[in-house]
Amino acid sequence: MFIETLEIEHFRNLSSVHLEFSKGFNVLYGANAQGKSNLLEAIYTLSFLKGFRADRLSDLIEFEGERARLSAVVCTGSSHTRLGVELEAKCRHAYVDGVPCARARDYLGLLRSILFVPMDVGFLQAAPASRRTMLDRMVFTLKPSYLIDLEQYQKVCKQKSAVLRAENPDESLLDVYDAQLLQLGTRLLEARYEYMVLLSPHVARVFKAIFDSSCHCVPVYKSSSLFDPVVFDSDSGMIGLDVLIKSYRDALEKGRSREIARQQIVLGPHRDDWSLSLDGRQAKFFASQGQQRAMSLAMKIAEIECLRVEADIEPVFLLDDVSSELDPVRHKRLFEYLNALTAQTFLTTTSKEHVHLESIGRIFRVENGSIVHEQQ
C-alpha cells in the first residue's frame, strides 16, 4: 500500500500542506524544528488515530487552532481509498471515503505504517510494559482476532484482581476466572509464539545483511512462568509451545496461595517479556550501544518483511532521523537494503548528503512549516 496524496491543515506547525508522494522513496530534509517529524506524525496519526510524541490530542493541533484535519488517498492494489481524520481538543473523527467511521476498530488497519524514531533504539533497555505493547501491536497486525482475546484477557484479569483484593477471596470464583484466564491466555501465548516463529528468520537475516554478517540475532520470549527463556532460533532445538502452555497452566494451579497473599495476579502473559539475543547471549546486557541501535532498526525492517511475506501487506515505512544512529559503513548498507525494499518510505534527515539512495522518488525541503517538492 502507498500514500498517493496528503493534505494537512492546522496540524502542529503545518498550517496548510498539499503533497503528492512517490511510491518509493520520499526524503524530507531541513534544519531541526522545521516540521519534518510533524509530517511523519501526520501520517502516523492517519494510521493509528494518535500521535507518537503527543500524550494529548490537543498537542497535535496547531498552536491556538481549533481543529486539525488530515486527509490522504491511500492505494492498496488497484483500489483507492480516501482516509480522513479530524482532531479536536478532546475528540477525533475518522472518515473513510467521506463516510464517518463509528468505531476505531473498523478504521485501524486501513493504512498500515511502521515507524522508526531515534528513541526506539532504547527498546531493549525500556520497561517490559512498553516491549509488551510493541509485541502485542505486531501480533495484532498479523492476526486481528488477537486484539479481542487480549481485551478479554485483560478484563478477566481485572475481575480476578478484584476478587483477590477482597477480604476473604472466594476460591470457587477464583477457579472460574483461572479457567477463563487459561483459555484466553493460552490463545495469547499461541499467537505470540506463532508470530515469533515467523519473525525470527527475518530478524536474523536483516541483521546479518545490514549490520553484521558474523552475528546471529534472534528474538527471545521470556515467560513469567518459565525459568528458561524461549529462544526463537530455528537452527537449534527450542522450547516448544506445549512447554510454554503447560508451565502457564501449572503456574495458575500452584500460584493460588501466593496470589492471595500478594493480592494480585503474579504470573501470566500480561507479565511476560521478550528481548533479542545476540550469538546466544542476552542483547540487553552484552550488546554494545551501536549493536543495540542496529538491532532496533533490524527489528523494524524485519517487521515490515514479515508483514509482506506472511500477510501480503506492504506497510508504509516512516524513518525519523535515522542517519544520527549509525556509523557510515552500516549507514551505507542500510540504504542499499532500503533500496531493495519495495515499501513506500518516508525519511527525514537534516542534510541531503546523509541519504545514499540510487533512486530517490521525491525530495522535499521542509522549512518553517512549509514543505516544498524539489525538482531534481
Add this chain to the structure above:
Amino acid sequence: MRARLGKAENSEYPMQTKALQDLIDAFAKLPGIGRKSATRLAFYLVRQPEEVSQELADAILSAKERIRFCETCQNLCENSPCERCSKPVRDENVLCVVESPQDLIAIEATREFHGRFHVLHGAISPLEGITPNDLKIRELMARLTESSFTEIILAMNPSIEGEATAAYLKRLIEPLGITLSRIASGLPMGAQLEYADKATLGRSLLDRRTL
C-alpha cells in the same frame, strides 16, 4: 487499544433556578439520559399542566411500592408467585436461567422456549462489587433441590461477566446430575459473513458444528 470516536460532551450550561436544576440532575442520573435529554425532559414537565407531573410521580411511586420479586422465578411481579409461574407450561422440566427481566422477555418473544425461567438480576462482576451473593443464586439452588428439572439452560450474555456466571453456576449445578446447556453464540440469522465483526466470526468458527 480500542478507543471510542465521537463528540466530547459539552458540560457548560448556564445557571438554572435551583428547583429546575435539581430536576435536571435527577433525570440525568437515569440510565441512557444525558444532560441534554435531562434538560429537555425537565423543561417539558415544567411547561405541562400539573396533572402530568402528578401522574408521572404516582406511577413511579406505585410501581416502586407494588413491584416485588416472584418467590419462584425471582422475576419482577405484583403478586407472588407471578402469573407466569402460576400457569402450567409445556416443558415443566426445563429451566432457563437469565441475567435480567429484559432477557426473559427477549427469550419469551422467540416462542421457542416453553419451560420455566429464573432471573438472576445481574452477572458476577467483582470489579463492580457484584459477588455471587448479590445474585439470586441461593434461590436458584433451593429451587433446583425442590423441583424436578431435567435440563437447565444457562442463557447469560456471551460477555466475560456472563461467561463467568455460567461457569460458576456449572460448578454448583453439575453435582446435582442435571443436564446443563449454554446458549450458542455466533453469527446472527440472515447475516452476511463479510459484515460480521471479527469476534463473532471467530467465535462461530471455534464453536462450529458437524453436519
